[in-house]
Amino acid sequence: MEWSDLRIFLAIARAGTLGAAARSFGQSQPTMGRRLRALETAIGHTLFQRTGDGFVLTDEGSALLAHAERIEEEVLAAQRQLDGDDRQLGGTLRISSSDWFGIHLLTPVFAEFAKLQPRVVIELLTDHRLYSLPRREADIAFRITPFREAEVISRRLMHIEYGVYLKSGFKPPRAGDGAGTPLITMDMAFSDVPDAVWLQRVLPNAHIVSRSNNRDVQARMCGQGAGVAVLPRPLGDGIAGVRRIDLGEQPPGRNTYVGYHRDLKRQARLRALLDLVIERLAN
Amino acid sequence: MEWSDLRIFLAIARAGTLGAAARSFGQSQPTMGRRLRALETAIGHTLFQRTGDGFVLTDEGSALLAHAERIEEEVLAAQRQLDGDDRQLGGTLRISSSDWFGIHLLTPVFAEFAKLQPRVVIELLTDHRLYSLPRREADIAFRITPFREAEVISRRLMHIEYGVYLKSGFKPPRAGDGAGTPLITMDMAFSDVPDAVWLQRVLPNAHIVSRSNNRDVQARMCGQGAGVAVLPRPLGDGIAGVRRIDLGEQPPGRNTYVGYHRDLKRQARLRALLDLVIERLAN
DNA sequence: GGTTATCCATTCATATTTGAATGGATAAAT
DNA sequence: ATTTATCCATTCAAATATGAATGGATAACC
Known part of the structure; x- marks a missing residue:
């Protein structure tokens, strides 16, 4: 029938x-x-x-x-x-990003979006798992590496500068040396990220006192006077009691990419959020 | 969509x-x-x-x-x-027939059917309107005239004999005369039905004292001694206090036909009722 | 790395559905 | 009685849907 x-x-x-x-x-x-x-x-x-x-x-x-x-x-x-x-752009959007990026850069934009579209529920996932867009583990992903999946539509969103930070009033280390300088850096799994590698090259005699996969943790340790850290400038510039120091050269920056599954291309709420993020953050 | x-x-x-x-x-x-x-x-x-x-x-x-x-x-x-x-043969069946036919011949069959198929509701309509089968005014119709509508499936159901009845103990009229004999016959609209015409031919000097379109009324009047009546034998033979008399020839009998709309041909409850009626009444 | 299995998308021939045109029946108007 | 309008059913050509075959992509297994 x-x-x-x-x-x-x-x-x-x-x-x-x-x-x-x-x-x-x-x-x-x-x-x-x-x-x-x-x-x-x-x-x-x-x-x-x-x-x-x-x-x-x-x-x-x-x-x-x-x-x-x-x-x-x-x-x-x-x-x-x-x-x-x-x-009414109702429904849920699942977003994945790194922790500091979500906390410091995305939350202001999402707060603004929540006022514009009160019926969209945003779920922000900031752990280090690579959420699968094809499997709908996330609708939008922010990553520091380009997207390789064929079914993902992506674009470079912004370039993020990094800086070296030290507690205010502490004596900066000597560039090219760093002896006696405690370092706060990435955890072992991420020890090969460009800024971590850069820091150990610039201060070859410094010693690591703290590792974390969480940039906010690094920033907080730095603020407590535990040592020197390389941080994304949007994060580091906003930490009270730390200053950015000059070691004679700039640490490498990173690009951030945003991607979503092509099947959601016409989904109204996703488009609206993406447009706002791009408007507020893209550079 | x-x-x-x-x-x-x-x-x-x-x-x-x-x-x-x-x-x-x-x-x-x-x-x-x-x-x-x-x-x-x-x-x-x-x-x-x-x-x-x-x-x-x-x-x-x-x-x-x-x-x-x-x-x-x-x-x-x-x-x-x-x-x-x-x-379960649930639902309604609307039946139309003449009054005496419904009362005396159909009700016993329908009572039996109600025991066999308790979920079928039978609606028996016995007024003289010609109920339209195409317009679903009735599902099954019993008539003394053949069905002419193209969309109606019909068959002859039975032949009904008529008889002349008089109250028991009364003196029968003289065939060919009937002077002084009161007659009970059909109403004016049906005065040309074969048995009414026949009665006036056989008793040309009789006089009409009662007309009715209702055979049961005629039978009751006859039983009260009001006069002579021609009645269908299934009806007349069942009336207490009247007897059938012989006027030298038999009044004309009538056929009864049953019809239903062809679109209901496969309707289970209609088929079931029809089969039972045919089994019990057909001759 | 190669093979196999499974997935969905696309192409092209075949099957099915659809609609324009026509016809028969009926009722109402003239 | 004839004409007109409206109804549904049927026929045949055109349009659309369907399925077999094929191909590309991916994952798992050897």
């Missing part, structure tokens, strides 16, 4: 004749007659009596009419819900 | 891949893919994310899934109801 034939049945029941139903439904009279016949055959019951004046519902037809009307209501409810979500 | 495509959507959501859905649904993979695309276009939302491992519901897809499942339940409820009506 074709569910769509129920819609034909509804139209005929309401119009009372095949011709009138055809005209209002936008399909030809013989087609509607045939599809009604197909429905009657599929369902095993005569739904109308055919007269010269039109079609009269049988008892079975009347019973089915009640069901068909409820089905129609459910279809319309579905359409209203989806239209409403679209127009 | 084709409602049937919702069924495709349901199958894919449940199977998780296009191929598996196609195999279980009995339609090819490309067709299901196309119909899903058509649905997504019609509804204006992406319902699945396509991955190498199969299809993953979007939020919109999940919302629609809930609606689609309710629609499916409604369709199945409709099918169960119609199947149940059919199997």
Whole structure:
């Protein structure tokens, strides 16, 4: 049984004749007659009596009419819900990013977005797992490496400068040496990131006192006077009690990329959030 | 939007891949893919994310899934109801017949049918209107004239003999005369029915004292001694206190026909009732 | 690294559905 | 009685949907 034939049945029941139903439904009279016949055959019951004046519902037809009307209501409810979500940009967006990026750069933008689109729920995931966009583990991802997946649409979002930071009032280390200088750096798994490598090259005699995979942790240790740290400038410049020091050269910056799955290209809420992020952060 | 495509959507959501859905649904993979695309276009939302491992519901897809499942339940409820009506022979049957025929001949059969099929409600209409079968004013009609409508399926049901009746103990009139004999006969509109014409021919000098369109009224008057009446024998033979008299020749009998609309040919309850009526009454 | 299995998307031939045109039946108007 | 309008059913050509075959991509296994 074709569910769509129920819609034909509804139209005929309401119009009372095949011709009138055809005209209002936008399909030809013989087609509607045939599809009604197909429905009657599929369902095993005569739904109308055919007269010269039109079609009269049988008892079975009347019973089915009640069901068909409820089905129609459910279809319309579905359409209203989806239209409403679209127009009101309701729904959830799952975002993945690194921790400091999410905390310091994304939250202001998301707070602004929440005021603009109060019905969108943003779920920000900041652990180090690489969330799979194809598997819908995340809808939008911010990464420091370019996206390689074919089904991901991405762009470079911004360039982030890094800086070297030390607690205010502490004596800066000597560039090219660093003896006696405690370092705060990335954890072992990320010890090969460009800024960590750079720091050990510039202060070859310094010693590491603290490792973390969390930039905020590094920043807090630095602020407590534990040592020297390379931090993204958006983060470091905002930490109280630390200053940026000059070691004669700049640490390497990083690009940040944003990507989403191509199947969500036309999703209104994703587009709206992305537009705002780009407007506020892109450089 | 084709409602049937919702069924495709349901199958894919449940199977998780296009191929598996196609195999279980009995339609090819490309067709299901196309119909899903058509649905997504019609509804204006992406319902699945396509991955190498199969299809993953979007939020919109999940919302629609809930609606689609309710629609499916409604369709199945409709099918169960119609199947149940059919199997249990539930529903209404509207029957039209003349009054005495309904009262004396049909009621015993209908009482028996009610015991066999307690869920069928029989509505017996015995006024003189010619109920229209095409307009579903009646489902089955019993008439003394053959059915002429093209869409009506009919058959001769039985031959009914008529007899002349008089109160027991009264003196029979003289055939060919009837002077001084009161007659009980049909009303003016039906004064030309064969038995009424016959009675006046056989007793040309008799006088009419009572007319009625109701055979039971005629029989009751006869039983009260009001006069002579021609009655259908199934009726007259059952009246207490009257006897059938012989005027030298038999009054004309009548055939009774039964008809129903051809669109109801396969309706189970109609067939069942008709079979029982034929079994009990046909001659 | 090569092979196999599984996935979805696309192409092209075939099957099915659809609609314009026509015809028969009926009712209403003239 | 004839004409007109409206109804549904049927035929045949055109349009659309469908499925078999094929190809590209990915993951798992050897």
